[in-house]
Amino acid sequence: MVKGLRPEGIPQNVCRKAVRYQQSGGNLPVNKVAVDPQSQKTIPLKDPMLAAFLAWLVPGLGHLYQGRTAKAVLFFICLTGTFLYGCYLGSGDKQHDVGWARVVYFQWDDDDIRYSYFGQVGIGLPALPAVVQAFRARHGKEPLFGGFMAPPRPVAATGPVHGEDLAWKALANQPTLDNLNSELRGYFELGTVYTLIAGLLNVLAIYDAWGGPVFAQPRREEEERHSRKKDEKEKDKEAEPAKA
Amino acid sequence: MNYLPLAAFPVNFLWYALPLVVAVSLVYAATRHEEMAPILSHGLRVGAWIVGFMAIVIAIMVAMLWWVSD
Numbered sequence: 001m002v003k004g005l006r007p008e009g010i011p012q013n014v015c016r017k018a019v020r021y022q023q024s025g026g027n028l029p030v031n032k033v034a035v036d037p038q039s040q041k042t043i044p045l046k047d048p049m050l051a052a053f054l055a056w057l058v059p060g061l062g063h064l065y066q067g068r069t070a071k072a073v074l075f076f077i078c079l080t081g082t083f084l085y086g087c088y089l090g091s092g093d094k095q096h097d098v099g100w101a102r103v104v105y106f107q108w109d110d111d112d113i114r115y116s117y118f119g120q121v122g123i124g125l126p127a128l129p130a131v132v133q134a135f136r137a138r139h140g141k142e143p144l145f146g147g148f149m150a151p152p153r154p155v156a157a158t159g160p161v162h163g164e165d166l167a168w169k170a171l172a173n174q175p176t177l178d179n180l181n182s183e184l185r186g187y188f189e190l191g192t193v194y195t196l197i198a199g200l201l202n203v204l205a206i207y208d209a210w211g212g213p214v215f216a217q218p219r220r221e222e223e224e225r226h227s228r229k230k231d232e233k234e235k236d237k238e239a240e241p242a243k244a
Numbered sequence: 245m246n247y248l249p250l251a252a253f254p255v256n257f258l259w260y261a262l263p264l265v266v267a268v269s270l271v272y273a274a275t276r277h278e279e280m281a282p283i284l285s286h287g288l289r290v291g292a293w294i295v296g297f298m299a300i301v302i303a304i305m306v307a308m309l310w311w312v313s314d
Binding site for chain 1: 271
């Protein structure tokens with residue numbers, strides 16, 4: 001390890017990458033570069049926090065900002081495609097007219113707490129209309145765009161509580177959760193799974209934009225480290241009886 | 245032997261797993277490599293692993309179904 005190279009707050013693994021990088025004549029700050037241990041290629045991460053935010057906002061946008069175009073395209077197609085297909089599965093048709101993308105909605109009351117949304121929102125912007133619709137309903141305004149990503153109607157008004165009563169009135173024309181399940185049948189769950197997985201996968205992509213790929217350690221290096229540890233343990237064992 | 249429970253097994257729904265397997269394996273592989281060639285080969289391996297794992301689970305479930313419906 002080059003003495004004094006690691007600034008405070010830079011983790012050990014980043015520092016090892018940085019040593020290799022700086023030895024090869026690199027000139028970017030150590031926390032803004034990732035190094036492929038096999039090909040020794042450097043990956044500029046630019047501003048990692050901004051890249052992570054962009055990667056959350058639109059899948060692949062963070063990588064595009066970093067100039068990693070191929071991965072940006074891959075993430076965009078895989079993640080947005082999965083999310084949109086999930087929305088399609090969770091939409092009604094002429095026969096079962098329940099509106100579009102009913103599997104992505106935000107709701108937090110006693111009858112229905114939509115935990116899935118916390119995974120779905122990992123996809124960023126595509127899932128944010130659900131927050132707008134929930135906010136409107138909470139303030140007594142009817143959902144926009146025919147109920148696109150709007151929360152379902154609560155089963156019953158739970159009393160003269162101001163917020164809930166307003167939401168119930170605003171969502172009076174919307175299907176209930178039971179209606180959604182019966183109209184969309186298994187596709188409600190299927191659409192939920194698709195959109196949830198797309199959101200969760202984007203968390204991996206966000207990490208990739210922030211810290212670079214999680215390269216597997218080259219096998220030889222790993223084996224050497226393992227055998228070194230084994231030798232040290234054996235030496236310790238031999239030294240113990242000698243001390244006694 | 246009663247084959248009725250097996251007939252009710254929603255085999256068609258399994259096709260919906262295919263796009264998910266592709267997306268999951270490619271995205272996972274892309275977080276482990278930077279170049280396209282290793283991403284695709286790693287993605288293929290991950291996809292094969294997931295399909296194999298699903299096949300084993302389905303085989304166990306079908307065997308249990310047989311055992312229960314017998």
